[in-house]
Amino acid sequence: MELNDFIANFADQFDETDASEIQADTRFHDLEEWSSLTAMGIIAMVRTKYDKAVTGREIRDCETVEDIFNMIAAK
Amino acid sequence: METFNPFSLEGKTVLVTGASAGIGRGIAVTCAKMGAMVVINGRNEQRVKETLGMMDGREHLLAVGDLTDAEAIIQLVGDLPKLDGIVHCAGIGTRVLCRNVAETDIDEVFNTNFKAPVLLQTEILRQKKLNKGGSIVFIASISNESPSVGNALYAASKGAVIAYANCLQLELAPRQIRVNCISPAMVWTDLIFKGGLTEDELHEDEQKYPLKRYGRPEDIANLTVYLLSDASVWMTGSNVKITGGSN
Numbered sequence: 001m002e003l004n005d006f007i008a009n010f011a012d013q014f015d016e017t018d019a020s021e022i023q024a025d026t027r028f029h030d031l032e033e034w035s036s037l038t039a040m041g042i043i044a045m046v047r048t049k050y051d052k053a054v055t056g057r058e059i060r061d062c063e064t065v066e067d068i069f070n071m072i073a074a075k
Numbered sequence: 076m077e078t079f080n081p082f083s084l085e086g087k088t089v090l091v092t093g094a095s096a097g098i099g100r101g102i103a104v105t106c107a108k109m110g111a112m113v114v115i116n117g118r119n120e121q122r123v124k125e126t127l128g129m130m131d132g133r134e135h136l137l138a139v140g141d142l143t144d145a146e147a148i149i150q151l152v153g154d155l156p157k158l159d160g161i162v163h164c165a166g167i168g169t170r171v172l173c174r175n176v177a178e179t180d181i182d183e184v185f186n187t188n189f190k191a192p193v194l195l196q197t198e199i200l201r202q203k204k205l206n207k208g209g210s211i212v213f214i215a216s217i218s219n220e221s222p223s224v225g226n227a228l229y230a231a232s233k234g235a236v237i238a239y240a241n242c243l244q245l246e247l248a249p250r251q252i253r254v255n256c257i258s259p260a261m262v263w264t265d266l267i268f269k270g271g272l273t274e275d276e277l278h279e280d281e282q283k284y285p286l287k288r289y290g291r292p293e294d295i296a297n298l299t300v301y302l303l304s305d306a307s308v309w310m311t312g313s314n315v316k317i318t319g320g321s322n
Contacts, residue, residue, distance in 0.1 A: 015203060015207075015250055016207070016250070035249065037246060037249065
């Protein structure tokens with residue numbers, strides 16, 4: 001599991017937000033497009049691309065994209 | 076003076092599946108008349124080209140492919156331009172008594188009427204081919220609410236489409252994308268002859284309709300134009316019955 005790939009996969013869940021706006025230190029909760037729908041997209045992406053299960057709660061407790069990456073990598 | 080026409084499809088790109096015959100062909104032809112650039116899909120290239128030959132104007136595109144083939148869907152969607160409208164019209168009819176249902180009957184109807192449009196829609200969203208403010212129309216059927224003998228599998232497949240559309244609507248609303256279903260009663264197409272009734276029997280049945288006839292593809296096409304156009308921007312999550320008055 002590689003951080004840059006994860007960031008690209010994370011960014012792919014957004015329709016209106018340009019991928020360049022999403023970096024390792026991006027506070028994703030502050031993105032205008034972020035919503036419970038995007039969170040569901042992230043959960044599905046983590047399941048299909050990384051074969052790991054995360055909950056909405058775990059994502060909510062993260063602050064940056066890298067926090068999510070670290071949380072998943074530790075699983 | 077500028078003509079007031081909120082129903083125009085000028086400047087819109089619309090994908091119509093099942094455009095090689097019947098309602099889908101009627102929708103493709105009418106959308107072209109209303110100014111849309113239409114991408115027409117069907118399995119049979121010859122018949123899709125016949126549809127193209129009936130269409131007015133601009134550079135419409137062919138998207139020949141079998142939507143029950145998941146690999147074909149990925150390629151087909153990859154070749155699509157950005158869309159403003161999608162009409163899921165590809166479908167098959169079948170009549171089987173409940174006591175005679177075989178597993179293959181279920182697979183055949185559900186693969187074409189439910190699985191194919193769902194996987195196509197998924198791939199279009201995944202590849203981000205649908206513009207903000209777009210409109211999606213599913214051609215369902217009144218059979219979902221109007222039971223008839225031998226129609227259990229077909230009706231169930233269309234009911235599944237309507238249930239799917241209801242949820243899709245919620246997920247796409249943040250992008251102002253609208254999702255609606257059209258539920259026609261009997262429409263004169265090849266599909267209605269799959270039930271084993273003769274043309275004479277069907278003509279007799281259509282006299283029971285309050286408006287004294289079955290639908291024509293263009294009747295459904297005009298409603299589709301409305302749902303694709305900006306005239307219906309506040310309409311989503313609806314299932315519109317169009318039945319000539321029959322229940």
